[in-house]
Amino acid sequence: MDNVDLDVLRRLAQWRREGHKVVLGTVTRTWGSAPRPIGAMVAVRGDGSIAGSVSGGCIEDDLSDKARAGAWPTDVPSVVRYGVSADEATRFGLPCGGTLELVLEPVADHSGVEELLAELTRGHRVLRRLDLATGQAVLETASDRADTLSLTASELAATHGPRWRLLIIGAGQMSQYLAQMALALDYEVIVCDPREEYSQGWEVPGARLVTTMPDDTVTEMRPDRHTAIVALTHDPKLDDLALLEALKSQAFYVGAIGSRANQAKRRERLVEFDLTRDDVARLHGPVGLRIGARTPPEIAVAILAHMTAERYGFHKLEFEAPDAGA
Incomplete structure (x- = not known):
């Protein structure tokens, strides 16, 4: 319910x-x-x-x-x-x-x-x-x-109880806004960040913090069609680890922050591993709808709006993902 x-x-x-x-x-x-x-x-x-x-x-x-x-x-x-x-x-x-x-x-x-x-x-x-x-x-x-x-x-x-799950990679400022808004939209929110300097300052009641490596976290979650995974660290060593497992899963939404240029480089890195071009094509990057978002809370709105569209099958939107902040 x-x-x-x-x-x-x-x-x-x-x-x-x-x-x-x-x-x-x-x-x-x-x-x-x-x-x-x-x-x-x-x-x-x-x-x-x-x-x-x-x-x-x-x-x-x-x-x-x-x-x-x-x-x-x-x-x-x-x-x-x-x-x-x-x-x-x-x-x-x-x-x-x-x-x-x-x-x-x-x-x-x-x-x-x-x-x-x-x-x-x-x-x-x-x-x-x-x-x-x-x-x-x-x-x-x-x-x-x-x-x-x-x-x-x-x-x-x-x-x-919450039917949908959201795994956020990274416990930075943007993740805090995304987690707070996702909780209001009936998501069970899990935040993964093995970096002590970020995990120690995490304070979002209701969102569970784990400090395991991102790829292990995704594997342990066993993402299904009610799971979304969003990578927000800007660190390929963390984001890409999560994406490698997420794109092979049944997660209904997989996204990563970064500019279009960085996303192109990321896609080339991902196909060098055991992902197909079709797997990589599932990645939403830059993540979120293009609504002119610049600040962390605005980008969080853009991400959740895109997740909502995918969740309800509105795949062909006139919007595009934001270039800059996300």
């Missing part, structure tokens, strides 16, 4: 600490055009306060009204649908007659929400199984990076 819902869980946990009753809603099915994806979450406090979103606001308004009226589940989870009829679709603001199904669960100690929040804060991926008859939840380690959400007559099973 989209880890942006981490904020929903934080708010929910805070409300519970303050003594409020809270219901957690999870989108489990959609038909037609739905405003929010499966897995989206919303928390509703007993006084009608809302955290998160499952629609453009109309469904949240209805949930809020029901909370204030006490017309919501108090003991065990329930399944509700919005927009089944044309009139309801109009009333609840669902586009094109879309339909939204939610599981609404009253949160209690046995819901395991605080434990789930702790695991997600550590960057872990968790499979949560909710017993619909009792409201009891069990947490398990997610076995892979595929998203799971299934609803049966007896159980809601949902995967939570």
Whole structure:
């Protein structure tokens, strides 16, 4: 599920600490055009306060009204649908007659929400199984990076946590901006830098720092189609080591900082090893979209924009990678 819902869980946990009753809603099915994806979450406090979103606001308004009226589940989870009829679709603001199904669960100690929040804060991926008859939840380690959400007559099973990974080679200033922004975009961020003078000063909460050699780090990660690798040291001895392994992997995005002239030299170096021309052609270098970026945070935006385009299959963009800073 989209880890942006981490904020929903934080708010929910805070409300519970303050003594409020809270219901957690999870989108489990959609038909037609739905405003929010499966897995989206919303928390509703007993006084009608809302955290998160499952629609453009109309469904949240209805949930809020029901909370204030006490017309919501108090003991065990329930399944509700919005927009089944044309009139309801109009009333609840669902586009094109879309339909939204939610599981609404009253949160209690046995819901395991605080434990789930702790695991997600550590960057872990968790499979949560909710017993619909009792409201009891069990947490398990997610076995892979595929998203799971299934609803049966007896159980809601949902995967939570970051689905995508970003390995950054180098712990310099630009890496700090890139890591911070990537965390906000639901990436698990790993930063690799064996240089003590850089690794000692690394301070980005939520991003894991490793000091192993870049090629060993890439090999150990076993990059899959949910992995991006970006080399930012400007040191061929480090960047090229990572790229040699990354370009042979299934990583959906492999990029390296450097001017066009330096990138041409890098490509010639890479084909001297066990990489084919097709392997090397996968390299995005200079890395990022050409948006006029010059400062480290601007270049980080350009890199993440390009990663996002590749992630969603927008390969043919009118932009080109920046020449200078990246």
